[in-house]
Amino acid sequence: MKLPKHFAIYFRAFYKPSEAFEALLAGNYFRAGFLFMMIPLALYTLMYFMLWAGNGAPSTFAPWLNIPREQYYYWNRFLVAPSMMFAWFAAASFMQVIARTLKGSGSFEATLGLTGLSISVAMWSTLLHDLLMSFFSMTGVIDARLHEIAMNSPTIWRNILWACFALYLFAFPALFYRTVRAVHQLSKARSFFIALASFLIFQLIFLVFNR
Numbered sequence: 001m002k003l004p005k006h007f008a009i010y011f012r013a014f015y016k017p018s019e020a021f022e023a024l025l026a027g028n029y030f031r032a033g034f035l036f037m038m039i040p041l042a043l044y045t046l047m048y049f050m051l052w053a054g055n056g057a058p059s060t061f062a063p064w065l066n067i068p069r070e071q072y073y074y075w076n077r078f079l080v081a082p083s084m085m086f087a088w089f090a091a092a093s094f095m096q097v098i099a100r101t102l103k104g105s106g107s108f109e110a111t112l113g114l115t116g117l118s119i120s121v122a123m124w125s126t127l128l129h130d131l132l133m134s135f136f137s138m139t140g141v142i143d144a145r146l147h148e149i150a151m152n153s154p155t156i157w158r159n160i161l162w163a164c165f166a167l168y169l170f171a172f173p174a175l176f177y178r179t180v181r182a183v184h185q186l187s188k189a190r191s192f193f194i195a196l197a198s199f200l201i202f203q204l205i206f207l208v209f210n211r
Contacts, residue, residue: 005027006032006035006036007026009023009024009027009032009056009117009192010039010117010120010121012038013117013118013126013175014121015017015123017118017174017175017178018178018181018182019182020117021114021117021178021179021182022182024113024114024117025110025182025183029109029110029113029114030109030110030112030113030121031113032116032117033112033114033115033116033117034111034114036116036117036119036120036121037084037085037088037116037119037120039120040084040119040120040127041080041081041084041085042148043127043131044080044081044123045077045080046072046131046134047127047130047131047134048076048080048134049077050078050131050134050137050138051073051076051133051134051137051138052073052074052076053075053138054134054135054137054138054139054140055145056073056134056137056145056148060091064201066091068210069120076209076210079209079210080209080210083205083206083208083209083210084206085120086203086205087201087202087203087206088112088115088116088119088202089112090111090121090201090202090205091115091165091176091198091199091201091202091205092108092111092115092116092198093108093199094197094198095111095115095179095180095194095195095198096108096111096112098194098197099111099180099184099186099190099194101188102190102194103183103186104183104186105185106183106184107141107163107183107185110183111179111183111184112133114179114182114183115176115179117175118172118175118176118178119172119175119202120180121171121175122168122171122172125164125167125168125170125171125191126164126165126168128163129164130161130169143186149176163190172199172202172203172205173192173195173196173199174195175191176196176198176199177191180194180195195207
């Protein structure tokens with residue numbers, strides 16, 4: 001059975017991002033960007049719900065927000081979606097302004113739509129791990145708090161987590177770079193600079209609310 005056009009583009013972005021971006025630019029990229037962002041928004045909200053249900057709590061770090069550790073995942077169920085939307089709009093706005101300043105030719109709607117696809121795809125580098133661990137915590141297969149400690153100790157679980165983080169740190173700048181190139185037709189050097197700065201903005205905002 002043939003997949004709907006938007007989901008065909010979404011899956012293609014994992015292995016042929018340039019082709020996926022070109023296909024998205026030929027369609028309703030603005031609406032599609034919001035559709036794609038609903039995927040990590042819903043799944044990360046579900047993840048925090050499962051961590052809360054599994055009695056999880058941060059172990060080796062204090063939240064940046066003034067939230068007690070015992071209530072951290074409870075409140076994250078409500079914070080993750082708006083904070084991710086804020087981070088998305090901030091990163092896309094920065095990308096658009098700097099790209100146009102450097103003679104880029106794309107619209108804000110196109111930048112927003114393609115960054116939505118980029119963020120949604122890049123988030124899977126850690127999302128799959130986080131969903132599995134939170135599900136196992138909720139169902140009692142693992143102890144959420146002991147697993148938090150294990151992920152911050154010299155164990156196989158920390159190695160897996162670091163591997164996910166390494167993929168995350170590669171995927172975001174790479175997909176943002178493809179976004180700038182596709183939307184604004186800028187040089188490789190300018191596109192890389194804008195992509196890296198936009199990722200740092202996204203990540204800083206996301207960490208403030210979800211660290």
